[in-house]
Amino acid sequence: MAAVACNSSRHHFRLAKLLLAGLLLGLGLAKAEVRFDVFPGFANKARNSEWFPVTFEIENDGPTFDGVIELQPGFSESQLIRYTVELPTNTRKRLTIPVFSTSSHRIHARLFSGRNVVAEQKNMEMDHVPWYVSLLGSVSGQQASGPVFPRTSFKNDHQRKTNAPRVAHLQSDIFPDNPVALHNLSALYLNSARAINLRPEQADAISVWVRGGGHLILGIDQPVDVTGTPWLTELVKARFGQMQNMMLGGTIRAWLSEASYPIKGDDGTFTSSDIAAVPFQLVGGSPLLKHDGHTVTARANRGFGQVTLLGFNPEREPVKSWDNRPWLWAGLAEIDAAWFTSETPPRGYGRQHVDGLYGLMLDSRQVSKLPVVWLILLLVAYLVIIGPVDRIWLKRINKQMLTWLTFPAYVLFFSLLIYYIGYQLRAGQLEINEAHIVDVLPGKENTLRGRSYASIYSPSNKDYPIGGSLAAGAFRAENAGFSGSGMAPLVVGMSPGKLDVQARVPIWTSRMFSTEWIEGGKANVQAELTQPTEGSYQVKFRNGLDKPIVDAALVVDNKMAEADGIDVAPGADGSIRLDTRTAEYAEGVVNVESGVIKRSIQARNRAFGNTEQGRLEPVLRHFICGSMPGALELDHSETISRNVNHFDSSGGIDISGLIGRGGAVLFLLVNDHAPIPSTGLFETKLGQARTLYRIPLELPNTE
Numbered sequence: 001m002a003a004v005a006c007n008s009s010r011h012h013f014r015l016a017k018l019l020l021a022g023l024l025l026g027l028g029l030a031k032a033e034v035r036f037d038v039f040p041g042f043a044n045k046a047r048n049s050e051w052f053p054v055t056f057e058i059e060n061d062g063p064t065f066d067g068v069i070e071l072q073p074g075f076s077e078s079q080l081i082r083y084t085v086e087l088p089t090n091t092r093k094r095l096t097i098p099v100f101s102t103s104s105h106r107i108h109a110r111l112f113s114g115r116n117v118v119a120e121q122k123n124m125e126m127d128h129v130p131w132y133v134s135l136l137g138s139v140s141g142q143q144a145s146g147p148v149f150p151r152t153s154f155k156n157d158h159q160r161k162t163n164a165p166r167v168a169h170l171q172s173d174i175f176p177d178n179p180v181a182l183h184n185l186s187a188l189y190l191n192s193a194r195a196i197n198l199r200p201e202q203a204d205a206i207s208v209w210v211r212g213g214g215h216l217i218l219g220i221d222q223p224v225d226v227t228g229t230p231w232l233t234e235l236v237k238a239r240f241g242q243m244q245n246m247m248l249g250g251t252i253r254a255w256l257s258e259a260s261y262p263i264k265g266d267d268g269t270f271t272s273s274d275i276a277a278v279p280f281q282l283v284g285g286s287p288l289l290k291h292d293g294h295t296v297t298a299r300a301n302r303g304f305g306q307v308t309l310l311g312f313n314p315e316r317e318p319v320k321s322w323d324n325r326p327w328l329w330a331g332l333a334e335i336d337a338a339w340f341t342s343e344t345p346p347r348g349y350g351r352q353h354v355d356g357l358y359g360l361m362l363d364s365r366q367v368s369k370l371p372v373v374w375l376i377l378l379l380v381a382y383l384v385i386i387g388p389v390d391r392i393w394l395k396r397i398n399k400q401m402l403t404w405l406t407f408p409a410y411v412l413f414f415s416l417l418i419y420y421i422g423y424q425l426r427a428g429q430l431e432i433n434e435a436h437i438v439d440v441l442p443g444k445e446n447t448l449r450g451r452s453y454a455s456i457y458s459p460s461n462k463d464y465p466i467g468g469s470l471a472a473g474a475f476r477a478e479n480a481g482f483s484g485s486g487m488a489p490l491v492v493g494m495s496p497g498k499l500d501v502q503a504r505v506p507i508w509t510s511r512m513f514s515t516e517w518i519e520g521g522k523a524n525v526q527a528e529l530t531q532p533t534e535g536s537y538q539v540k541f542r543n544g545l546d547k548p549i550v551d552a553a554l555v556v557d558n559k560m561a562e563a564d565g566i567d568v569a570p571g572a573d574g575s576i577r578l579d580t581r582t583a584e585y586a587e588g589v590v591n592v593e594s595g596v597i598k599r600s601i602q603a604r605n606r607a608f609g610n611t612e613q614g615r616l617e618p619v620l621r622h623f624i625c626g627s628m629p630g631a632l633e634l635d636h637s638e639t640i641s642r643n644v645n646h647f648d649s650s651g652g653i654d655i656s657g658l659i660g661r662g663g664a665v666l667f668l669l670v671n672d673h674a675p676i677p678s679t680g681l682f683e684t685k686l687g688q689a690r691t692l693y694r695i696p697l698e699l700p701n702t703e
Helices: 002-032 157-163 200-211 223-227 230-236 249-258 268-272 325-332 355-362 372-396 400-426 586-592 594-604 620-627 656-660
Strands: 034-040 045-047 051-060 065-073 079-087 091-100 106-113 116-125 127-129 135-139 166-169 187-191 215-219 238-240 244-246 275-277 280-282 285-291 294-302 305-310 431-441 447-458 462-468 474-477 490-495 498-505 509-520 525-530 536-543 549-556 559-563 573-579 664-671 689-697
Touching (some): 034 106, 034 116, 045 135, 051 065, 051 079, 051 106, 065 091, 079 091, 091 474, 187 200, 187 325, 200 215, 200 230, 200 305, 215 230, 223 230, 223 238, 249 285, 249 325, 280 294, 280 305, 305 656, 355 431, 355 509, 355 594, 355 620, 372 400, 447 462, 447 498, 462 509, 474 498, 498 509, 525 664, 536 664, 549 573, 549 620, 559 573, 559 586, 586 594, 586 656, 620 689
Parallel strands (some): 045 127, 187 215, 431 689
Antiparallel strands (some): 034 051, 051 091, 065 106, 106 116, 238 280, 244 275, 285 294, 431 447, 447 509, 462 498, 474 509, 490 498, 525 536, 549 559
């Protein structure tokens, strides 16, 4: 019997080992059936304080499951993104998640099936580029012949590494398909031979990004690449001649020399060599290079952005082997020569984000701050009472031992007093104030590119649902720098066309969030710019909204005219006239407000002080300042060694580039109106919504 029992035990033990081995093998095979590739940033590069893409390629050869991608920056718990994706059997999916860049240099990504981790990528390192440093994306024919920048001349290796303009060489198959994420790029070089192979969603992303403020540098391999590709034809708007050989070397050298780039040597071979080029006419374009009266390189505004068109392929000889090729790319990317020749880098500290300006206008007015003088008086009174006053009156009644009772009583009294003061200053009702900055982007079909700021005031510690059904949506908290540290983390749920966020707001405080979105369709505001007489412009617009337009401004060629006291009812027409001889400079108007805005943001970030100093009224001029943070310079210095105390921005909200290039923009302000449903998915009786429509206008007779 003992032998039989022993054999039975051995049999069960072997069976258990086989089952365990089979289970482990099965798990290993299950993991092997899912390929999870993650590509952060642009070739692992991303500018700080801006959106960047994390592209995923997932291949599932196993059973169908509903996956959840969990994405989190390393060394930070400020935000956790969860993206829900269906993964049927034998499918491969590519998708892009826009992520807002912070100071973290690593990110973690995991793929879940239920509670089980199917695959993960840990500690993926990124090169985080300062916001004010250029990052050029490149989809070139061959990486070796693509863009390259000159070396900087800063004094030490750390300065050169940190402040050197970067080139990110990108593969077309994993190029991002979300225009929000493309705003991380300062410019994008695209070889026309690669452009024709982009997927429709990638092409749409580039088109929306350009019209929303991006800069596309398009190199022509063959004119048919553009004329045979509908999205390029619509975006570029060029008429081409015949491809021919031209000696462009001298013309290129002269253009770079005029921009103060330190061109080397004589380059006799380059200047005497033929370059295959095609002359063209670019609608609304300004020529950069001309040969024998024919334009071969030009630049034109498209919406809020611009297109630089090269009539030749810069990746071919003789440009490919030209010693001064890096300076050509610096010129095309519009990087000042001083950035490479100066030994003193810009000082990047003391910067502020334009989010603070919107917070000044949106934060709840229910909250008041305790003035510093009153805080000092309260502290002095406390010290006097627990010290000399307590000692003197107890000594007079000869009851010094009562200090064991009086001292706790003083502490309790002042604690209750401070709580009462805080309650009177900060207690209120749940409130949400929203500002929608909406760009009406031109094209075959109008596209609305929006950024919805929402400031929530909370009477208690609570998580609030935020989001909605938004195409190409993305979500972030206010970029408040060091003043925003310590805030509760965000959990951002995403799925195609939908955002579902849980955001904690601490008791008696306001916290601001930003939602990025893109919607196609008919715009309810339409405008047309004309030039009745030389030196004057007039814009006529129709209000197709459900609320009246209460204020408007027109900017043309950096001159601004404001329509005071207008009230254009729904369905009615309005107009503004601008005389360039008497109108104010738009950048000057914004720059005058710089000091006030900076001091107000600093006051807003203080726990104590003057309440009114930390607020700005939500009027059109302040919204225009928020649209032109590039003009909010505080030192008026143009050199590379300037103290960089100006404002960062994100998501293409800064349109000062178009205004500086002489473009035209119409600003329309509408109160109690929102272009999308509220991003706050909760009930509240208090709150306001304002919308600023920004419409880029084509200048008359621009062909």
